[in-house]
Amino acid sequence: MTATVLQAKGITKEFPGVLANDHVDFDLREGEIHALLGENGAGKSTLMNIIYGLYNQDEGEIIINGQPSNITTPNDAIEYGIGMVHQHFMLIPVFRVTENIMLGAETLHRDKNRTPPFWKRGIFEWVRQLDFLERRAVTKKVSELSHQYGLDIDPDAIVGDLPVGVQQRVEIIKALYRNAKILILDEPSAVLTPQEVEDLFRIMRELTSRGVSIIFITHKLKEVLAVADRITVMRAGKVVDTVIPEESNEQKLASLMVGRDVLLKVDKKTAHPKGDVLTVSDLRVVDHRKLDVVRGVSFNVRRGEILGIAGVQGNGQTELIEALTGLRPTRSGKVILAGKDVTGKPPRVVTEAGLGHIPEDRQRHGLVLSYPITDNIMLCTYYLPPFAKGFTIQQKAVDEVTRQLIKAFDVRTPSPFVITSKLSGGNQQKVIVARELSRPVNLLIANQPTRGLDVGSIEYIHKEIIAMRDRGVGVLLVSAELDEILSLSDRIAVIYRGEIVTTVDAKDATREQLGLWMAGAKPESA
């Protein structure tokens, strides 16, 4: 029996209106990978942020190496040898790798083995803030660590220029640099290709073999079964159970996670696609730095089918969709929507040509969070009847339509006048879906439609998307979740570095093959 390095006992944390952690018990043994599994909002991140000192618990205690600890700030956690790799990387894009790694644990010039002169001691300690930063020692230690653990990085690179997979390694080295013995990985696989995930698992095993203990937070069932030594499942702020992978399977874990039986497969009939609704030919788009990010993309979407675009985040999907919907100018190429040339046209023209758009970032593009639901329902068509008559808004009509849509799309809210930011993520997304699907549309573009939602909302939105397809609407689905692409799409296009690598029938697609293409492998020419 190996030693328990970390134990959380009865952790309770309440946020206004939510009991995020309700008497949570959790323990981590030396050298193990302990997965923490749960839906979005189950309280996993809250627990980890408490362990890492970013939040302070209302109740409960954390015991490290058998000693009760008092962690109130990340500094305390670092002292106890805890390191954390956050889901959204805590790296400063404009800094170099070394600067990011040393931040908060800087080495100063002439620091080594020498007592500082009297004018830099005691009450004058702050003067050392102005000492010359020693970078060479950091570079050396970073190189050593990267060799030791097989984490290949260039210490002098600017972090913003590195691919996400490499940035993640920087985060891991950052923790190791601080002598972390307990490593928390928060949803580390969300931004990686299946091959990169394999690589991450290899690194994780390498770390545990050297005595590092890992807490692995995820909501992906396949991954926990592949890599974890033990699995703790959380639901609604409580620990439901702790199991070992050998005695469990996806179906069991899913039921534990959601609290009821879940259909892992989406139920859908075969598609009966008709003529093209969207034709994109040789589209080129540049990003804000004027770099080519969409490089000659051509594809088509037919009425009554779902075309899924698979790819790792940051391969041009965002810019592609923004260009199609008129939010971003196109450089060249042609976009035909329902027989109308909408290349480079403003969003209003594209919307009027029959586009429904569930945007990637719902809080930034899809909603005005400070508005009541009513105003968000009329957001795209506020100037058209029944919402407007001439240039005056018809508030009665707006209220009426909103009430109907709230009912039809099962938005959980006490009233149509609730401020949208008060709704849960799932209900916010339903407001967008209600608005975009209640209009007569020819094409629906759904970009990451279920990211960060609970399973109930995911199931609902999947059902609505398929219903749209069955009504003869063309659907363009973009998702970083390969499972979502595989279960919804009729055809799958793989995007890599701004180019469509290949388009295949969903029936013939396998995870492994898609993963290779997403990582840049060339399809064999048929």
Next chain:
Amino acid sequence: MDWRRFSFIALIIATLFGIVVSIGHEQTSPAIIITSMLATTIAVATPLTLGALSGVYCERAGVVNIGIEGMMLSGAFFGWLAAIYMNSVFNFSTMPSLLIGVLAAMLAGGAFGWLHALLSVTFKVDQIIGGTVINMLAIGITGFLNRQLFFEKGSIFGGQVPHAPGVLPRIQLPILADIPVVGRVFDQQPIAITAILLVFLTHYILFFTRWGLRTRAVGEHPRAADTVGINVRKVRYANVIIGGLMAGLGGAYFTLESVPSFEPLMTNGRGFIALAAMIFGNWTPIGSWAAALIFGAAQAMQINLQFFREMIPAQWAFLQQSYIVGLAPYILTMIILTGIIGKNVPPAADGLPYEK
């Protein structure tokens, strides 16, 4: 600082100098005009330089500071007040009075810096509104005290402005100031010299020390800084207060170095121009200084043209109107802000309160 900006700055300054030389060369030799222009440029750029440094400290830590104007104004008033108080009430001699004045100016700026930090860091007030509050408060307080202390009978100074202790004397930099003709450039008053030293000191602090690394981290990505144990609140407070000290010192220039008197609203928008200089300098100390020199040169032109007023050719008659020539810094500021001379990239978290 990219070469494009740098050459733009050099070009503008050369043009402004060229105008004065071409008008005045018949009366005075170009070498003397240029040295005089240079000396004036450096002197009048002083408050702008210090104001811009104030902005650099605040905004590198992620706090937008449009309150520089108010911090400078309060520095100008309280510095002056302290100096004449020491001089006329405690009968201190000139130099100690003036030095205490400079200290008081910095403290006044620092106090407003603290208030700005309190508003934007602790109370998470919209930072631009917070800066406006600072400006209005500074205008109100200095205006009221100026009236109350110097124009009301019952006050300590008996309702009149006492004799002022004068301005800070010039310091001739050894050797450099003895060079013929250009020596005048190195013959400056202490705040002007300090400002230039502070530019390079700030550059060192910002890019080569732990303080600077942490400050920039907090301005770019406060959450990342928080996760490695940096106290975002403390770093922001410290930098905004330092920014206040800088602006206060810039304010001291007006009443203790430029002229020995105070007038309400005497900073006259310099704080905002300093902010523009900081933006054009892309939030770097040396860049901000270079940009401040443009405005200095524009003002130097306005001052020097007055000597050559009669010599302005008829087709350039508009240059006789100081109202029109005086527009140059404002219009320049607006051109610079368009970004046509180069994109300005603020620190990523500039202006955003940090929510845990």
Next chain:
Amino acid sequence: MPETEEKKTKPQSFLSGVLQEAVSGSVLVPLLAILTAMILGGVVIAMAGGNPFAAYLGLAEGAFGSAKAWSETAVWATPYIFAGLAVALAFKGGLFNIGAEGQLALGAVVSAWIGYALPDILGISLPPVIHVLLAVGIGMLTGAFWAAIPGWLKAYTGGHEVINTIMMNYIALNMTSFLLNGPMKDPSPTNVIARTPLIAESARMPVLFEGYRVHWGFVLALVIAFLTWWLLQKTTLGFEIRTVGANPDAAKYAGINVKRIIILTMALSGMLAGMAGTVEVTALNYRHELGFSVGYGFDAIAIALLGKTHPLGVVLASILFAAMRNGATRMQFLTQIPVDVISVIQALILLFVAADAIVRYIYRIRAPEEHLTLTRGWGG
């Protein structure tokens, strides 16, 4: 859902919204902010050797003590309402117009010029109504044009409107100084002040009651306040302005031409500010004089914030500020406290309104439901 539940969150109407907010604390907080600022102001007055109670009593007497005092308060309130609406409207569109001062100065200069010079240029005497409309209208358009420039710069170059409007204040100030000291200076031999000649009788707006200075401009201000509310809350253009202000990305997604709306919002804001200047010329001073504006444009920021950017709130805040300015003379006469103390109190009001967290902390009031988005740093 039951009706009663819905009522609570029903969108605000002109009056009921304010009444409802009174309960939730959005009116309570500004009132407490005023109270706190007055208490601190009282400390300042006491330190200056005055009696705060006597001072405030004098202030109230000067502002509301007689019919004439009421009239003068209304006269002071008129430009405040226009300028306050200007700043408030810009805030609704996510823009911070610090340039009301310059916009109203130029509006005033131009409308003064229309007032005194146009009949001579045209060689005819204009009918009164037409001449007033021309003077006011062109003054408004001048303000709109002046504000549209930083609007355009914001929309197309990203140049931040805060600095640009401030720069344009200085440019406007220099321009009016140049004009009033030169080409537009009152040529009468006795005049030594930088001011324009008196405008023609036909360009003057009449007073409301004989013997009092309160004029139709005050009524106009109230009407415009109502129209501003109607525009913002009840029209598609208002929806566009508010959406761009609340979330420009979502506005773009919704098919709103964000650049156009930014320019339009600034133009409308400048138009309101221009009205502040033009009404002062056509209804009160009958000429433009250098330094006639005692910082209306800056007080307008405090007024807009104090009024929570709601037009009715702006009207009430304007009357408060007007009362303070108007009563200050009486206060100075009675207690020898300089009128400048009003600027301190007003700045304190702005402080406590902006940092409502301080007020909430002092009086233990819970946090607001929704935060007012005003500006968004340099990036926005």
